[in-house]
Amino acid sequence: MTAAAHRVVIVGAGFGGLAAARALKDAPVEVTVVDRMNHHLFQPLLYQVATALLPPGDIAPAIRDVLHGQRNAKVLLGEVVGFDTTGKHVEVVLSDGASRELSYDTLVVAAGATDSYFGHDEWREVARPMKTLADAIDLRSRLLSAFENAAAAESAEECDRWMTIAIVGAGPTGVELAGQVAAMARRTLRKQFRGLLDPTRVRVVLMDAVDSVLPPFSPKLREHTKRTLEKLGVEVLLGKKVTDVDGDGVVYEPGEQRLPARTVIWSAGVKASPLAEELAKATGAESDRKGRVLVRPDCAIPEHPEVFAIGDMISLDEIPGVAAPAIQEGRYVAKVISARLAGNPAPEPFRYNDRGTMATVSPGDAVADVRGLKLTGLIGKLAWVAVHLAFLVGWRNRAAVLFKWAWLVTTGRRSQRIILEPAHAQKITRTHRS
Amino acid sequence: MTAAAHRVVIVGAGFGGLAAARALKDAPVEVTVVDRMNHHLFQPLLYQVATALLPPGDIAPAIRDVLHGQRNAKVLLGEVVGFDTTGKHVEVVLSDGASRELSYDTLVVAAGATDSYFGHDEWREVARPMKTLADAIDLRSRLLSAFENAAAAESAEECDRWMTIAIVGAGPTGVELAGQVAAMARRTLRKQFRGLLDPTRVRVVLMDAVDSVLPPFSPKLREHTKRTLEKLGVEVLLGKKVTDVDGDGVVYEPGEQRLPARTVIWSAGVKASPLAEELAKATGAESDRKGRVLVRPDCAIPEHPEVFAIGDMISLDEIPGVAAPAIQEGRYVAKVISARLAGNPAPEPFRYNDRGTMATVSPGDAVADVRGLKLTGLIGKLAWVAVHLAFLVGWRNRAAVLFKWAWLVTTGRRSQRIILEPAHAQKITRTHRS
Numbered sequence: 128m129t130a131a132a133h134r135v136v137i138v139g140a141g142f143g144g145l146a147a148a149r150a151l152k153d154a155p156v157e158v159t160v161v162d163r164m165n166h167h168l169f170q171p172l173l174y175q176v177a178t179a180l181l182p183p184g185d186i187a188p189a190i191r192d193v194l195h196g197q198r199n200a201k202v203l204l205g206e207v208v209g210f211d212t213t214g215k216h217v218e219v220v221l222s223d224g225a226s227r228e229l230s231y232d233t234l235v236v237a238a239g240a241t242d243s244y245f246g247h248d249e250w251r252e253v254a255r256p257m258k259t260l261a262d263a264i265d266l267r268s269r270l271l272s273a274f275e276n277a278a279a280a281e282s283a284e285e286c287d288r289w290m291t292i293a294i295v296g297a298g299p300t301g302v303e304l305a306g307q308v309a310a311m312a313r314r315t316l317r318k319q320f321r322g323l324l325d326p327t328r329v330r331v332v333l334m335d336a337v338d339s340v341l342p343p344f345s346p347k348l349r350e351h352t353k354r355t356l357e358k359l360g361v362e363v364l365l366g367k368k369v370t371d372v373d374g375d376g377v378v379y380e381p382g383e384q385r386l387p388a389r390t391v392i393w394s395a396g397v398k399a400s401p402l403a404e405e406l407a408k409a410t411g412a413e414s415d416r417k418g419r420v421l422v423r424p425d426c427a428i429p430e431h432p433e434v435f436a437i438g439d440m441i442s443l444d445e446i447p448g449v450a451a452p453a454i455q456e457g458r459y460v461a462k463v464i465s466a467r468l469a470g471n472p473a474p475e476p477f478r479y480n481d482r483g484t485m486a487t488v489s490p491g492d493a494v495a496d497v498r499g500l501k502l503t504g505l506i507g508k509l510a511w512v513a514v515h516l517a518f519l520v521g522w523r524n525r526a527a528v529l530f531k532w533a534w535l536v537t538t539g540r541r542s543q544r545i546i547l548e549p550a551h552a553q554k555i556t557r558t559h560r561s
Numbered sequence: 562m563t564a565a566a567h568r569v570v571i572v573g574a575g576f577g578g579l580a581a582a583r584a585l586k587d588a589p590v591e592v593t594v595v596d597r598m599n600h601h602l603f604q605p606l607l608y609q610v611a612t613a614l615l616p617p618g619d620i621a622p623a624i625r626d627v628l629h630g631q632r633n634a635k636v637l638l639g640e641v642v643g644f645d646t647t648g649k650h651v652e653v654v655l656s657d658g659a660s661r662e663l664s665y666d667t668l669v670v671a672a673g674a675t676d677s678y679f680g681h682d683e684w685r686e687v688a689r690p691m692k693t694l695a696d697a698i699d700l701r702s703r704l705l706s707a708f709e710n711a712a713a714a715e716s717a718e719e720c721d722r723w724m725t726i727a728i729v730g731a732g733p734t735g736v737e738l739a740g741q742v743a744a745m746a747r748r749t750l751r752k753q754f755r756g757l758l759d760p761t762r763v764r765v766v767l768m769d770a771v772d773s774v775l776p777p778f779s780p781k782l783r784e785h786t787k788r789t790l791e792k793l794g795v796e797v798l799l800g801k802k803v804t805d806v807d808g809d810g811v812v813y814e815p816g817e818q819r820l821p822a823r824t825v826i827w828s829a830g831v832k833a834s835p836l837a838e839e840l841a842k843a844t845g846a847e848s849d850r851k852g853r854v855l856v857r858p859d860c861a862i863p864e865h866p867e868v869f870a871i872g873d874m875i876s877l878d879e880i881p882g883v884a885a886p887a888i889q890e891g892r893y894v895a896k897v898i899s900a901r902l903a904g905n906p907a908p909e910p911f912r913y914n915d916r917g918t919m920a921t922v923s924p925g926d927a928v929a930d931v932r933g934l935k936l937t938g939l940i941g942k943l944a945w946v947a948v949h950l951a952f953l954v955g956w957r958n959r960a961a962v963l964f965k966w967a968w969l970v971t972t973g974r975r976s977q978r979i980i981l982e983p984a985h986a987q988k989i990t991r992t993h994r995s
Contacts, residue, residue, distance in 0.1 A: 163983040164983055165706075165978065165979070165980045166978065166979055166980070179618075182618050182619075183616065183981075184613075184977035184979055185976070187979055189705075189753075189979075191750075191753040191754070191978075192753065192974065192978065195753045198755075201755075201757065202753075203712075204706075204709040204984050205713070205984050206984045220984065221709075221713050222709060222710060222984040223710045223713075225713070259983075260981055261981045261982065264981065271599060271623075272638075272656050275599065275638040275655075276655065276657045279637060279639065279655050279657075281659070289657075316625075318629050319623075319625040319626065319629045319636075321635075523974070523976055524976070527976070530964075538957075540957070542618040542619070542957055543616065543617070543618035544600065544618070544622075544623035544626065545599070545617045545621055545623075545694065546598065546600070547617075547694055547695045547698065548695065549597040549598055549640060549693075550597045550598075550638050550654065550655065
C-alpha cells in the first residue's frame with residue numbers, strides 16, 4: 128500500500144459496500160469505508176432484536192472487526208454530507224463535529240434506503256420505523272412496556288388499547304414482525320402475567336393498502352402466509368389505506384375506520400437514502416420517484432465512469448431492494464475496478480442472479496421461492512435458517528444466534544427483555560412525543 | 562392466594578428485594594415486587610457491558626422471568642414516589658403516567674443506591690456514572706467513539722486527548738473498569754486501527770483522593786492490585802482530589818493540575834436512593850450522611866415493625882454496600898415475616914455472614930479475600946469466575962457469559978461493539994452536553 132495506490136472510497140458498510148470492500152482485497156487499491164455507524168447491520172434479523180430474542184451485537188459486527196484482516200482497507204466513522212465530483216472528494220462530518228475531505232480516484236456509493244412515510248413524516252413519532260438498531264431497541268421498549276401498561280390498566284378499554292399492536296405494511300418486515308410479536312405474546316409472556324392479563328388476548332393487526340401480504344411472492348405462498356398468520360392469531364387487514372396515525376391508534380380507509388392501538392409499527396415504505404439525492408445533484412444523474420439514482424448497466428453514474436452506486440439507493444432493471452442484489456453489485460463493481468486497473472476489457476453489464484426470496488412467518492413456518500421451487504412449513508423454515516446463518520457475518524454470531532433460536536424453541540424464553548429507561552422516564556418520553 | 566392473604570410489597574428488584582421475594586415463596590403471603598425498571602441488574606458485571614463484552618440481556622433478566630415460577634408473586638413496573646405509613650400504602654407512578662396506591666400489610670424497601678457527585682451534580686454530564694444499564698451503554702458508546710475520534714484526529718494533541726480515559730474513584734468498580742478498558746485497547750483494538758493510531762498508547766488513568774486502591778482489601782492485596790494495573794499500562798494516581806471536571810478533562814489537587822481527557826468515568830461515590838429520604842420522612846427514621854436509613858437490628862424501621870429496609874439504602878453495623886449482605890438481609894427479613902405470621906418467636910437480630918470480597922484486576926488476575934484467605938493471580942481469577950457465575954441469575958445467562966469470556970480469552974474479540982447513534986447525532990449530543 129503506497130502513497131500512489133489507487134484510492135477507492137466506499138460510502139456505506141451495508142451489504143453492498145462491505146461486499147465491494149472485501150472483493151477488492153487483492154486489488155492494487157487503498158480502500159476507505161466510511162459509514163455513519165460503527166457497525167454493519169444484518170437487517171434481515173432486526174425484527175428479532177425488536178422482539179427481545181437477539182442482542183444487537185449478534186447481528187451487528189463492528190465494521191473494523193469485519194475488515195480487520197484486510198490490509199488494504201481502512202474504516203472511517205463519519206457522516207458523508209456531500210460529493211464533489213469535480214474535485215473528486217466526499218465531504219465527511221466526524222462524530223466529534225470536525226469536517227474532512229476524503230479524496231478518491233474511484234467512488235462507490237452504497238448508502239442504502241430509509242423508511243418513507245409518503246409525505247406524512249409527522250406520523251413517525253407514533254408509527255415507529257424499524258430500520259436501525261436504535262429503532263429496534265426503541266420498538267423493543269415499546270412492545271415490552273405495552274404489556275406492562277396493559278397489566279396495570281384500570282379499565283378494560285385502556286387494557287385493550289395497550290394490548291393492540293398495529294403493524295402497517297405487510298411486506299416481509301411486517302409479516303416477520305407480526306408473526307414474532309404474536310409468538311412472543313402467546314408463548315414467552317403467557318405465564319408471566321398470571322392474574323394480571325391474558326396475553327392470548329393480545330391483538331396483532333397487520334394491515335396494508337394492497338390486497339395481499341408479501342407482494343413479491345407467488346399467489347400460493349401469499350395465501351399460505353396469510354392463513355398461517357391468522358392461525359397464529361394475527362388479524363390481517365388488506366386493502367386498507369392508512370389515512371392518519373396518532374397516539375390513540377390508526378385511522379384507515381375505506382370508511383374512516385379507527386383501530387385503537389397504543390403501539391404502531393411502520394413497515395409500509397422505503398425510499399433511497401438522502402445521499403442519493405446529493406449524488407444526483409453532484410453528478411447530474413436522474414432519480415426515480417423513490418429517490419433512487421438511475422445508473423448505467425455497469426452500476427456507474429452516467430458521464431462519471433469513476434463513480435458507482437449500488438444497492439437499495441439505485442434503480443436498475445427493477446431489481447428488488449434486498450440484500451442479495453446489493454452483494455452481487457458490490458462484487459461486480461469491484462471486478463469492474465480491478466479490470467480497469469489491470470487494463471483488461473470491462474466485464475459484461477451487471478446481471479442479477481436471482482436465487483430466490485424467503486420470509487419467516489411463524490416459529491415453525493417460512494415461505495421460500497427458490498428458482499421456482501416453492502417451500503412452506505418446516506422445510507421452508509429450515510431453508511430460511513440455513514440461508515440466514517450463512518449470510519450472517521462471522522462464526523461467533525452464527526453460533527450465538529443458533530443458540531438463542533434453540534433456547535427459544537426449547538424453553539420459549541427470550542433473554543433480551545430490556546427496557547432501558549426507568550418507568551418514569553418512559554412516561555415523560557411518551558407524553559412528550561404524542 | 563386468597564383476598565385475605567397477607568400483602569407484602571417489596572420496593573426494588575435488586576439483590577435484596579429479589580432475595581426477599583424468593584424467600585417468601587412458601588409463605589402464606591401475596592408478594593408484589595415493584596420496580597422502576599423491568600429487569601434485575603447484576604451490577605458486578607456491568608463494567609463488562611460498558612466494555613463491549615456482554616450484551617445487556619446476559620446480566621439483566623426480566624423480573625417477571627426470574628419470578629415466573631413463583632405463584633404468590635406479582636410484578637409491577639412503576640416508580641415509587643412516596644410512602645403513606647399511616648394508610649399503609651405506597652404511591653406508584655406507572656410508565657404510562659397513571660398513579661396507583663399499592664396497599665401493604667408488610668413493606669420491604671430495597672431501593673438501593675445511586676451515584677454521588679458530592680454536591681457537584683453538574684459534573685455528571687461529563688464525568689459519566691456507571692450504575693444502570695443505560696449508563697453502561699452510554700459509556701460503551703463514549704469509549705468506542707473515543708477511539709474512532711482519536712483515529713480521525715488531525716493533531717497529536719487532539720488524538721492524545723481522545724486516547725486518555727480518566728476514571729475517578731479506585732474502588733472495585735474503578736479498578737475493574739480500568740483493567741478492562743486497558744485490556745480492550747491493547748488486545749481487542751490493536752490490529753483494527755492499523756496505520757491510524759497505536760492503541761497501546763491509550764492512557765487509562767485511575768485516580769482517587771485516598772492513598773490506596775480498593776480500600777476494603779488488605780494492604781498486600783491493594784499493593785498487588787496497583788502493581789498489576791500498572792503492568793497492564795494503567796496509570797494509578799492516588800492522593801489526588803478532583804476539584805473540577807469539564808469537557809477538556811479533570812482538574813485535581815494538590816497543585817491544581819489538569820489531566821486532559823475527553824472521556825471521564827465517575828466511580829467515586831454512592832449515596833442511598835432518594836427513596837431512603839422519602840422513607841425517613843414518612844416514618845421519622847434517622848439517616849446518615851450518605852442518606853442511608855438507620856434501621857433496628859432486625860432491619861425494621863424504628864416504631865414501624867411492619868416496615869423493613871434492606872440493602873445499600875440502610876445503615877447497619879458498618880456492613881458494606883455490596884450484593885452479599887443485601888441478599889442475606891432479604892432472606893432474613895423473609896424469615897422474620899414468616900415467623901410473625903406463624904406466631905413463632907422472632908429470629909435473632911440480623912448478623913452479616915461475611916464470606917469475603919473480590920475484584921478482578923486484569924484478564925488473568927483477580928484479588929480475593931475469603932475469610933482471611935488471600936488469593937491473587939490466576940487462582941484469584943478462577944475463584945472470581947466461579948463466584949460470579951454462581952451469583953448470576955439463570956443457567957442461560959451463566960452459559961452465555963461463560964461463552965463470551967472463553968471467546969475473549971481465545972480470540973481477544975468483543976462482540977458487542979455497538980455505537981447506537983449515528984456519527985452526526987453523537988456530535989450533536991456531545992456539543993450539547995459539554
